[in-house]
Amino acid sequence: MFEYSSIEQYHARLQEAAVTCVQAVEHYLLQIESARHLNAFIEVYSEEALAKARLLDQQRAAGMPMGRLHGVVIGIKDVICYKDHTLTAASGILNGFTSVYSATAIERLLQEEAIIIGNLNCDEFAMGSTNENSVYGKVLNAKDESRVPGGSSGGSAVAVQAGLCMVSLGSDTGGSVRQPADFCGIIGLKPTYGRISRYGLIAYASSFDQIGIFGTTVPDVALLLEIMAGADAFDSTVSHLPVPAYSKELAPAKKFRIAWFEEALHHPSLDPEIATGIEQELKKIAASGHEVTAEKFDLLDFIVPAYYVLTTAEASSNLSRYDGIKFGHRTAEKEADLTDFYKLTRSEGFGKEVKRRIMLGTFVLSAGYYDAYFTRAQQVRQLLCLKMEALFKSYDFIIMPTSPVTAFKTGEKMEDPIAMYLADIYTVMANLVGCPAISLPLFTHSNGMPFGLQLMANRFDEVSLLRFSKELLS
Numbered sequence: 001m002f003e004y005s006s007i008e009q010y011h012a013r014l015q016e017a018a019v020t021c022v023q024a025v026e027h028y029l030l031q032i033e034s035a036r037h038l039n040a041f042i043e044v045y046s047e048e049a050l051a052k053a054r055l056l057d058q059q060r061a062a063g064m065p066m067g068r069l070h071g072v073v074i075g076i077k078d079v080i081c082y083k084d085h086t087l088t089a090a091s092g093i094l095n096g097f098t099s100v101y102s103a104t105a106i107e108r109l110l111q112e113e114a115i116i117i118g119n120l121n122c123d124e125f126a127m128g129s130t131n132e133n134s135v136y137g138k139v140l141n142a143k144d145e146s147r148v149p150g151g152s153s154g155g156s157a158v159a160v161q162a163g164l165c166m167v168s169l170g171s172d173t174g175g176s177v178r179q180p181a182d183f184c185g186i187i188g189l190k191p192t193y194g195r196i197s198r199y200g201l202i203a204y205a206s207s208f209d210q211i212g213i214f215g216t217t218v219p220d221v222a223l224l225l226e227i228m229a230g231a232d233a234f235d236s237t238v239s240h241l242p243v244p245a246y247s248k249e250l251a252p253a254k255k256f257r258i259a260w261f262e263e264a265l266h267h268p269s270l271d272p273e274i275a276t277g278i279e280q281e282l283k284k285i286a287a288s289g290h291e292v293t294a295e296k297f298d299l300l301d302f303i304v305p306a307y308y309v310l311t312t313a314e315a316s317s318n319l320s321r322y323d324g325i326k327f328g329h330r331t332a333e334k335e336a337d338l339t340d341f342y343k344l345t346r347s348e349g350f351g352k353e354v355k356r357r358i359m360l361g362t363f364v365l366s367a368g369y370y371d372a373y374f375t376r377a378q379q380v381r382q383l384l385c386l387k388m389e390a391l392f393k394s395y396d397f398i399i400m401p402t403s404p405v406t407a408f409k410t411g412e413k414m415e416d417p418i419a420m421y422l423a424d425i426y427t428v429m430a431n432l433v434g435c436p437a438i439s440l441p442l443f444t445h446s447n448g449m450p451f452g453l454q455l456m457a458n459r460f461d462e463v464s465l466l467r468f469s470k471e472l473l474s
Contacts, residue, residue, distance in 0.1 A: 005216075006219060007166065007223060010024070011070065020053070022057055024073055025053040028117055032117075038142055040162065040164060042078050045117060049115050049117045049118075056113055067111070067114075068112040069109060069223070073165045074117065075116075075155075076120060076168065077119070077169055077170045080171070081102055081103045082099055090121060090122050090125075090136055091354065092350070092351070093322045095135075096329075097327050102200060103199060103200020104232045104235065105197060105228040118165075120155035121139050121155030122170075123152035123353070125315070127152060127315070128353055129175070129179060130413065130420070131148060132411070133354070138410060141158065141183060141184060142162040142184070148407055150179045150183035150184065150403075151176060153214070158184060159214075160186050161186050169224075170188070170212050171210065175424050177212030178190055178212075178437060178454060181402070182450070182451055183449070184407075185452075187214065187221055187438065187469070187473075188214050188438065189213045189221050189225065190437050191210055191212065191229065192435060196225070196228045197232035198211070199234035203314075205314035208307075208431040218250065219247055219250060221466070225246050225462060226245060226246040241460055244463050246462060249463045250467055252471055253464075253467060255290050256464070257290070257293070257396050257397075258282075258290055258291065258397045258398070259394070260292070260399045261300065262295070262296060263300045265278060267404070269404040271405050271406065274404070274406070281399075281472075285472075299383060300425065303380075303428055303432065304422055304424055306380035306432065308421055309374060309377035311357075313361040313365050314361070315354075315357050315358060315361050316361030316365060317365075329345060329348065330345050381432050384429065384432050385434075388433045396457065399454070400426045400454045401426050401453070402427060402439040403423060406449035429456070433459075435457060440453050440472055
């Protein structure tokens with residue numbers, strides 16, 4: 001029977017001829033079929049994946065060198081372009097659309113001989129924290145099917161959680177990788193803004209979006225980051241800094257300086273068990289020789305409002321291109337004039353949450369409210385950047401919860417969008433300032449659900465972030 005624990009272990013078994021890529025793909029296809037009710041996958045590329053696996057097995061048997069992701073089975077969120085494959089962002093507005101090119105991140109995975117097994121369900125246009133805002137229906141948490149998996153990359157998280165692929169890709173605009181990783185008990189990494197090219201990632205909020213990685217081991221996550229990161233002529237916002245060999249830089253190097261925010265761990269929204277678990281972990285970290293210090297952070301309650309003003313403003317602009325003219329859904333109403341055609345197409349194609357955010361973004365950008373909302377939110381963002389820049393001069397990491405609660409029941413928060421937005425209080429900081437952050441599955445709540453600890457590091461210091469993450473999970 002096929003078993004998977006890490007890419008390194010899998011590659012060792014391939015070289016020993018103890019397993020084949022075809023056997024790996026067949027195993028995951030069976031797992032996907034048996035877990036179809038979880039609704040993690042939108043489309044499964046069965047024949048294509050098997051054909052790729054057969055080719056890789058033949059090349060390996062002929063003595064050809066293995067790529068760094070040789071035969072690694074990967075699922076991708078339905079917001080990342082894969083040439084000649086359906087791409088809908090889980091939205092009716094993109095019904096029937098087929099991508100005409102592949103994202104740079106996908107091209108780099110394929111160059112290293114990865115096998116893309118399918119595309120994964122998500123909240124529509126990556127807008128949501130529960131994966132209940134999808135035209136394909138909700139995704140279920142494999143740990144407790146009455147609960148949400150988190151969002152927006154819920155399908156990507158469940159695919160790894162339930163063993164439906166080895167690793168997966170999501171996108172993180174305000175916690176959409178880290179929060180579902182927390183809810184599902186796996187690792188979720190959001191790299192520094194600009195570390196991975198956004199070319200081929202459907203835009204929600206362009207100054208926040210970043211492709212992220214789900215996995216079960218830090219070395220697996222580090223290897224995917226190493227392969228996807230780096231300069232790209234198709235993305236003007238991507239970093240041109242050299243890409244470290246992350247997967248080879250995981251050995252402990254030094255004792256770190258760590259800060260935690262009193263306001264975060266004593267916040268009234270935080271579940272007491274989560275607070276206690278993280279406080280105990282902080283004591284263990286200090287006992288192991290690291291320097292742990294409490295810091296005041298008086299901007300915490302400004303984070304969520306600033307985030308939602310800015311991201312909805314950018315979404316209002318980015319989603320204006322979906323009008324039914326060139327591709328995707330268009331209204332069947334024959335008598336509509338151009339204005340009504342746009343209104344009907346967009347009203348029919350977009351879901352409730354996307355409409356809410358477009359309207360909010362349009363409002364904060366309107367003539368009478370631009371300075372009152374958008375400009376002030378930008379000022380808050382600048383203050384946060386300056387504050388975090390100062391903190392990272394004194395500390396290597398900041399530790400916070402990933403979420404104030406564990407995975408909640410399906411439908412529990414759908415009628416209260418404000419409560420849903422406020423649940424992002426701990427994750428949106430990293431997107432506002434552009435720093436890397438990771439959620440690590442360290443704890444189990446008395447309700448049986450996993451919860452994690454979030455680490456944030458200085459911009460482009462993923463090496464230290466991954467090193468310390470590996471230490472905490474070992």
